[in-house]
Amino acid sequence: MNSLADQFVMSQEKADLKADLEEEEEEEVTDVVCAESHLKDGEMMEVDVGRHNVLLVRCDGVYNAISNQCTHYGAPLSKGAASLSCAETLRQENYRGRIIMVSRDDLLPYDKTRLSKVMNAESDSLLMRRMEFFHENDIEVWLRKEAVSIDTNKKTVTFDDGLIQSYDQILIATGCRAKCLDCPGADLGNVLMLETPDDARRIHYACMGSRTVIVGTSFVGMEVAAYAIDMASSITIIASSELPYQKTLGPEIGKVTMMVKGVKLKSGIIIEADVLIVGIGVNPNSGFLKGSPISMDSKNYVIVDKYMRTNIRDVYCAGDLTSFPLKMVEGQRVTIGHWQTAQAHGYGEGYTEMVLKGQFGNMKFLAFYLKHDKVVAAAGLNVEPAVSVVAERLAEGRVITKAEAMSDDLSWLKLQAL
Ligand SMILES: Cc1cc2nc3c(=O)[nH]c(=O)nc-3n(C[C@H](O)[C@H](O)[C@H](O)COP(=O)(O)OP(=O)(O)OC[C@H]3O[C@@H](n4cnc5c(N)ncnc54)[C@H](O)[C@@H]3O)c2cc1C
Numbered sequence: 001m002n003s004l005a006d007q008f009v010m011s012q013e014k015a016d017l018k019a020d021l022e023e024e025e026e027e028e029v030t031d032v033v034c035a036e037s038h039l040k041d042g043e044m045m046e047v048d049v050g051r052h053n054v055l056l057v058r059c060d061g062v063y064n065a066i067s068n069q070c071t072h073y074g075a076p077l078s079k080g081a082a083s084l085s086c087a088e089t090l091r092q093e094n095y096r097g098r099i100i101m102v103s104r105d106d107l108l109p110y111d112k113t114r115l116s117k118v119m120n121a122e123s124d125s126l127l128m129r130r131m132e133f134f135h136e137n138d139i140e141v142w143l144r145k146e147a148v149s150i151d152t153n154k155k156t157v158t159f160d161d162g163l164i165q166s167y168d169q170i171l172i173a174t175g176c177r178a179k180c181l182d183c184p185g186a187d188l189g190n191v192l193m194l195e196t197p198d199d200a201r202r203i204h205y206a207c208m209g210s211r212t213v214i215v216g217t218s219f220v221g222m223e224v225a226a227y228a229i230d231m232a233s234s235i236t237i238i239a240s241s242e243l244p245y246q247k248t249l250g251p252e253i254g255k256v257t258m259m260v261k262g263v264k265l266k267s268g269i270i271i272e273a274d275v276l277i278v279g280i281g282v283n284p285n286s287g288f289l290k291g292s293p294i295s296m297d298s299k300n301y302v303i304v305d306k307y308m309r310t311n312i313r314d315v316y317c318a319g320d321l322t323s324f325p326l327k328m329v330e331g332q333r334v335t336i337g338h339w340q341t342a343q344a345h346g347y348g349e350g351y352t353e354m355v356l357k358g359q360f361g362n363m364k365f366l367a368f369y370l371k372h373d374k375v376v377a378a379a380g381l382n383v384e385p386a387v388s389v390v391a392e393r394l395a396e397g398r399v400i401t402k403a404e405a406m407s408d409d410l411s412w413l414k415l416q417a418l
Contacts, residue, residue, distance in 0.1 A: 039063075082173035082319030084109040084128055091137045099139045100165070102157075104146035107197065108134070115194055116223035119204040123197040147174070150292045152312045172289070172302060172310075173319040176282035181215065191276045194220055203277055207232045213273035217244035220279035236271055249379050250354055253367060284321050284335075297323045301335045351376055355405040358383070358418030366418065368405040375400035386413040 033047035039056060047056050056063060087099050103109075110126035134141050146160040156166050178193045180186055192203050203224065206212075212232040214221045217239040225235050237244075243251050286300045295303045295311040301323040308316045308324070325331040351369035358365035366380040366387070378390040389412070393400055410418065 083171060086171050087139050100142060101139060102142045102145050106144050115200040116220055119200040119227055126197055147288045149288050152292055152315055169314040172317040174285035175320040176284050179281045179283055181278050193278050209233050211273050213271055214277045216279035218248055224277055252354060253379060286321060370402055373402040375405050383415060386415050389413050
């Protein structure tokens with residue numbers, strides 16, 4: 001990579017901008033971290049390699065080092081989303097060129113996943129890195145600046161204030177925005193959506209003692225319901241599906257998570273509410289790419305290959321905005337709005353059968369999702385680290401058969417009988 005070049009990174013996740021793609025598959029030993037005997041087959045261990053903290057996994061005698069970033073808030077290991085991760089990695093890998101991170105937000109990169117879990121948090125407490133970090137690492141951060149177009153021939157991006165910035169290489173990681181309700185009244189003041197720390201605080205205070213209606217029963221809607229349940233005077237959840245999480249995790253798990261009775265379906269009945277919270281999915285933030293030659297799919301997600309390269313040279317894309325080939329589903333193209341590997345863990349679209357270990361009622365279970373007699377995903381509750389073990393195997397491209405999923409021997413998942 002040209003060390004004098006401007007390096008231009010728009011908001012979040014790691015895409016490998018180390019340019020020299022030929023060398024990408026090569027392994028590099030940088031440190032001795034433990035003796036072979038310290039890590040038995042099937043075990044994982046957190047180790048330090050230079051300044052990096054990585055997870056070392058041994059599976060059938062093969063060692064793999066993966067990022068220590070666990071995606072779910074509350075897990076011991078956590079970090080940031082796309083562009084921050086990319087900028088940090090570039091510096092860790094000794095990239096000396098100029099790095100600019102741009103966001104239309106007015107806040108430094110923050111942990112978005114906490115918005116639905118700690119809704120009255122101070123913005124400061126959500127930050128993934130403080131300003132000193134960016135100064136120390138010579139990463140420029142431009143806030144309150146919105147990209148309005150990109151010219152991939154001239155290699156420039158134009159911003160809402162008229163500024164035109166050139167780049168040598170660009171990572172587009174503008175994520176997605178929450179979908180609005182498409183009905184009269186959707187723009188009224190007490191119809192709230194959850195995207196920013198300000199939104200979260202607004203919802204927190206609005207829910208207090210209020211009759212609260214939540215539209216949407218996937219992660220955001222259900223997490224807000226769980227958060228607000230002790231504060232609101234009532235919570236009514238409206239869903240287009242019969243059960244929560246039905247689309248993502250299937251009806252069986254949806255049933256377990258039902259916690260509010262009296263969900264009212266489209267029937268003409270008017271529900272009284274003081275607050276209406278909308279969490280019905282997302283739309284990609286790719287409007288500014290229209291008119292550029294960057295290929296997008298029919299839903300306007302940016303198409304990338306496994307190296308996060310778009311069809312245009314020097315233009316990369318990462319994070320929620322991408323449509324990328326997922327190895328564990330045979331290279332099928334997917335878009336997943338989830339924090340890093342949580343993506344892989346939770347992905348079960350298109351499954352045809354579910355094999356259940358344990359019982360939903362005991363709140364301790366492991367569900368395998370199968371397609372053509374092969375496991376394509378898993379979801380679990382109180383069975384750590386089984387889901388991670390499955391994800392690791394799938395990520396390595398190894399098949400988990402139906403027979404393995406059905407077997408009573410769960411030792412490979414580090415589980416006793418369920
Ligand atoms: C309430 C909530 C709870 C969540 N909880 C979880 C969870 O528990 N587990 C999990 O795995 N995932 C969770 N997610 C999803 C997770 O936050 C996303 O997958 C992740 O943030 C995606 O990272 P990203 O870098 O692609 O985009 P983002 O983190 O969304 O970053 C995109 C950035 O680009 C900026 N931007 C957009 N358009 C422009 C433009 N034109 N010009 C300049 N800047 C622009 C945005 O303002 C933003 O700063 C949650 C999401 C929400 C909203």
